Amino acid sequence: MEPEKVRAPNIRDVARLAGVSYQTVSRVLNEHPSIRDSTKQRVLDVIREIGYRPNQAARALVTSRSRTIGVLTSQTAHYGPTTSVTAIEHAARDAGYRITVTSIASNEYPSIRAALDQMRTQAVEAIVIIAPQVRVLEAIHELEITVPYVTLQNADLVSEHSMSVDQVAGGRMATQHLIDLGHSEIMHLSGPQDWIEAEARMQGYLEAINDADLRTRAPILGDWSAHFGYYAGLELLKFRDFTALFASNDQMALGFIHACWDSGLSVPGDISVVGFDDIPEAAHFYPPLTTVRQNFTEIGRRAVSLLLAELQGGALDHAQIVPELVVRRSTAALPTGS
Amino acid sequence: MEPEKVRAPNIRDVARLAGVSYQTVSRVLNEHPSIRDSTKQRVLDVIREIGYRPNQAARALVTSRSRTIGVLTSQTAHYGPTTSVTAIEHAARDAGYRITVTSIASNEYPSIRAALDQMRTQAVEAIVIIAPQVRVLEAIHELEITVPYVTLQNADLVSEHSMSVDQVAGGRMATQHLIDLGHSEIMHLSGPQDWIEAEARMQGYLEAINDADLRTRAPILGDWSAHFGYYAGLELLKFRDFTALFASNDQMALGFIHACWDSGLSVPGDISVVGFDDIPEAAHFYPPLTTVRQNFTEIGRRAVSLLLAELQGGALDHAQIVPELVVRRSTAALPTGS
DNA sequence: ACCACTAATGTGAACGTACACAAACAACGG
DNA sequence: CCGTTGTTTGTGTACGTTCACATTAGTGGT
Secondary structure (H helix, E strand, C coil): CCCCCCCCCCHHHHHHHHCCCHHHHHHHHCCCCCCCHHHHHHHHHHHHHHCCCCCHHHHHHHHCCCCEEEEEEECCCCHHHHHHHHHHHHHHHHCCCEEEEEEECCCCHHHHHHHHHHHHHCCCCEEEECCCEHHHHHHHHHCCCCCCEEECCCCCCCCCCECCECHHHHHHHHHHHHHHCCCCCEEEEECCCCEHHHHHHHHHHHHHHHHCCCCCCCCEECCCCHHHHHHHHHHHCCCCCCCEEEECCHHHHHHHHHHHHHCCCCCCCCCEEECCECCHHHHHCCCCCEEEECCHHHHHHHHHHHHHHHHHCCCCCCCCECCEEECCCCCCCCCCCC | CCCCCCCCCCHHHHHHHHCCCHHHHHHHHCCCCCCCHHHHHHHHHHHHHHCCCCCHHHHHHHHCCCCEEEEEEECCCCHHHHHHHHHHHHHHHHCCCEEEEEEECCCCHHHHHHHHHHHHHCCCCEEEECCCEHHHHHHHHHCCCCCCEEECCCCCCCCCCECCECHHHHHHHHHHHHHHCCCCCEEEEECCCCEHHHHHHHHHHHHHHHHCCCCCCCCEECCCCHHHHHHHHHHHCCCCCCCEEEECCHHHHHHHHHHHHHCCCCCCCCCEEECCECCHHHHHCCCCCEEEECCHHHHHHHHHHHHHHHHHCCCCCCCCECCEEECCCCCCCCCCCC
8 A cells, every 4th residue: 555665675685684695695595505504594594584585577587487387277167177276276386386377268269369378478388278179279289389288188189288087988987887787878968079078078988889889879069067968958858768878077967967857757767877077066966976086186286297297307197097987876777678 | 399599589679670779669568659650560560570579577577567466265166266266367367467376275374374475476466365264364464465455255344355245145135035935943054164255144144033033043164065065964954943044055055955855855845945156056956956146257357356446546346246046946935834 | 735626605797678868850939 | 940849769777586607715635
């Protein structure tokens, strides 16, 4: 409030008070090896005393390193992405990086372009992409983004810059679970077409269906929302020509179950439903949802460590993260003779 | 990848190519009024041609303005906060600011301190606090944070730096709705003790109960999670000495409803339930949840405009944001003679 | 006690921009 | 045609830090 003209203490202030040169202070700050313990202590004392904080802008200017990781996310606020952002933030902070979040306003090209442009302006050193839409990757190529980047929740569709989360396996195990229960008419409610993870889960579904020699049904392309699941469900259930459904995320599964109740059908009595993600609420749906769990925290953490390895030259950890099937009450064996 | 030693073009490169002085370029960048159109155009052309981007670090250094807004959030990834972050990001970007998100690892004091310290190090110009816990505010005072800040989702408990979201009114209308339906034994499942918004909603509950001369029951202090709602519900329902429950958020309401079903009770047949927030899934719970809607996007946007007003000296918009009751199927009139 | 070598500290740049001030240029009235 | 005014452009400097290099202090061997 008050127009305090007292500027923040700088490195020279510290130097003067500690009776050393500013360069010595700089060395203390950067943990240079050859500095006498007594000197170091004296400097640190002064720093603490006057509450000195290095000016990040000056540091960034001279080193041309922003120590910032950009996080590109979509505007929709789902549990998974958000959890990952938090994990990313912590991992980044531990490594001395900060993160700056930019969300794309829509999945139109100009919006993606604007977001990436913002990243570039902020001189981020690396980018984590949580909105892994094909268009985003296209934009990255087109804008010639040169910093390391990594896309979350992705399988092998884009091999180099992706976390090794085996979404395909996740889709497989969800579908296989239904097959094992005796279902043969299994629908799939997928995510938007240009989402890589939706694609991967769908692929897992198709593989499982194929391997079991079942009839392949055209997946429905949704928008991840419970609303979509509900309205799609109302339409689909007019026919009742399937006994199980694998939804590409828990929200759509919830909406679909809602549609089942509204249509007078019981889950899992008449229809079995499997979701994806295992959001914390899934265990409390009615019925509690069988779903495929992803460890979003782990995913976020690994994304950062991958980027840091690339930035600082460490070993890349390319171990696959495999999701895990969580069986609850929304799936049941197909009654024999149905 | 390639160790390109070509440094990015700077303002002098632009100046040279445009045949003007660097200061002229600077003026173009900062939209100084007195600059000839032809000159301006020439400079802009060069900028576009060589892909020049102003160096933010240098700019921040000389202006001592980081153009960054810090967002302090809690580690839990709920719909509301996340939605607000997105809105904040957009509003900030529109105003030429960027945001940097920091989440507190736990609600312990050192963690809060560390997060605020990080903000200070990054020289944020303002802070949006989405984890409005009392401790955070204490920490803000103690650390002598001097930049403008605003807490989201807050009523009048902390008057000056808070968004005017009337959470108390929200709690009131939820409770009043149950009273209007004829319920007289109404429980409240609140949020954690040190959360300001939990406090406010609880206060609304208590006011409504008082005004109706009903028996005040000690609210249960939860942790916002569906899990808590479930287990608390199992305990509470052993007694069945209430016919309605107001949960302080939708997740806990969901968990409680789950407990109702598990206890053989019907919602709303035996027990009416009201939630808070209106997360997108709430409409698809079983039964669809009556809840109090908050416009999280609006809240985030307003938070930024409040901060910008303080930073740039504009008019403060102190109009209250009043939440809105959304009646669905989880509440019903108390059967007469019960 | 001296030399060679390493450890510890200091000095002069440079990073890329904006601000304060100065200078050139045009326009205009008397 | 000259002084006055206003518009447009240019020059020096500072922001706070790190890097490259220079210098001094310290250590051990002979």
